[in-house]
Amino acid sequence: MDGHGLYVWMSYLAALLIIFGNYFSVRSLLRKEQKSLSWSADKHSVTDVADEL
Amino acid sequence: MGSVWVREWRAVVRNRSAIINPVAFVFLGVLLFNLGSRSYEESFDGSALGMLWVLVLIANLLALDSTFRRDFESGLLEQIFVSAEVPFLILFLKVLMQWMTTGFLISLLSPLLALLMGVPYELLGNTFVALLIGTPTLSFLGAIGASLTVGMGRGGALLALLVLPLYIPVLIFGVDVSQSQSIALTEISSLYWLFFISLASLTLAPFAILLGLKISLAMD
């Protein structure tokens, strides 16, 4: 890449880093919420919740 | 309404340190700037004016927190929101008074300050006009930040972060007007801009200040 390779790769790597960083942070956030929800659903019995609905 | 004006005026006059501090700060800043960087051989290159404007910005920033602080902590502010027919006008007045003790006073003394900074005589008039038109914006935009941070014990750094980016246009246009060769409105468009920003912030900022203070009062 006629001597500019370092700069180009640096930019693309930074972009990948930020895209994947955001993607995984959001995914883990969603997982965490789902996990805590299913945990609390476990704790209440299912019929208990059904009563509230 | 008259008694409200009287009270605001009294509050300013009796709180002498609030009047002296900003002006003293700018003078000290000018002193330090000269000790730190001025070299007498060089001719005037405009950076002194920029420095003066930065000092005015910071002086205003330092005085911002006190715009509502005393009234908030003593409970006057909640009385204003509960009892007043139009809190809007009173808040407008408060910010105006804050401007009187910072921007207005500094503008009045600006010829002296500018001379101390080595600004040539021809530019003293421009500097005065630019400061007079530009500084209300600083107070009104700054008061938006102050209205949001007044409920937090010490919001100093946060206030600077919120407010300083908004000061950029005033700094740029203000310095430009100060440096211009003539003061005729038709010849410098930056003066138009300074006017426009000033009028816009005078009319729009009070609404944001009102909302900000409501948030701070609800935090209490």
Next chain:
Amino acid sequence: MKIKELWHRLGSPRWFFYYSGAWVRFFGVFALILLSVGFVWGLLFAPPEQYQGNSFRIFYIHLPAAILCQSLYLAMGVGGFVLYVWRMKLADILIAACLPLGMSLTVLALFTGAVWGKPTWGTWWEWDGRIVSTTVLLFLYIGIFAIREAISDSELRGKASGLVAMVGMINIPIIKYSVDWWTTLHQPATFTLTEKPAMPIEMWLPALVMVIGFYFFAAHNVLTRMRAEILRREAKTAWVKKLAVKMV
């Protein structure tokens, strides 16, 4: 009438959660396709630029990042407006969801700008109008972030950050204009390489693919973050509990 109804339903987190699911998948799939195509195209197949050579490939990253960080701030400002006019809690969730992505894309735009500047202008940093405005934008983002950190009550936090976002949104054009004004005063524009009007189609097409891909990615990212936040806030409501029972 129908639009009004739709608008109010959109304000309900529950309705939003149900209907955003399909959109998230849609945006996710297309973001993946477009970004993969765009990355490979920009990196390997797009022709080198006449003067800048291969360093022009940075443009394919820099442009979408710079566009997106402004769009996301705009979204936050609009969110603030909606929050005040319709008192929609979803708008606060939107602001919170745009913040991390917008901030990181602003950093990316600044970083790629600097990396691009080194081979083309010979310097990492230049006090150029666009760079300065982007830096200011970063500080505006940090301001919103800081005020959200400083307020503990969730409703007031939303209102305060919405107000700051609105004030910022109104000020951004003025700041941009003033900074441009300042640059033209202090240094005649020496580099206008990106603004050459006649960019060949082989060069702007990958840029277009990247911009759309970034938009889709942002939509996916923001919507998913909003969904997670809705689950957290509404954890005690019946519909989320019902959802949780289904998930077990």
Next chain:
Amino acid sequence: MLKLTDLVVLRDEARLFQPLNATLEAGGCVELLGPNGSGKSTLLRTMIGLHDQYEGTYECPDCFYQGHKLGLDDLMNPIENLEWFLGLEGSSFDEDSARKALARVNMVEYALVPCSRMSQGQKRRVSMVRWILSKRLAWILDEPFTLLDATGVRLVNELIQEKCEAGGLVVCATHLPLQVQEKKSIQLEALSGSQV
């Protein structure tokens, strides 16, 4: 007339107490009892519009509000403070009635002394003058007995009694039961945690 219908106050999206229903006609007085943290102050602040996270509805006439913060400017003397406050309310001010009211709370010799030189209890007394002079139909008082001596406490009760007899309306959050002839009581129970 004051009317609360299924009113619940929220703080950080959590309910502070069970839904409240209450009506109070003019001439009535209600005391709001409850342990610390049960939401008394927040309920009062909701009624005057300083706090706007709530469910249910309420109707509240034009109010005078006395919160924990006294609303006196330390740089001003009582007369100046009163002049400002009445100007704020839009009612007229004359110095005679102000001095008479100051005499009532036993602070007349401090009429021209800046509030910064008073003790906390004395400031409390000065703030009570505002209740007397306020033209508003309703008083919303948040723990008015704080920092007052025995005569002060008696005075507060007397003032509330007079306000009710004059056809006013008083809502008072307190830990010390009011000593007035007719009153309603609302007992707030703190809810444990976030039951939305």
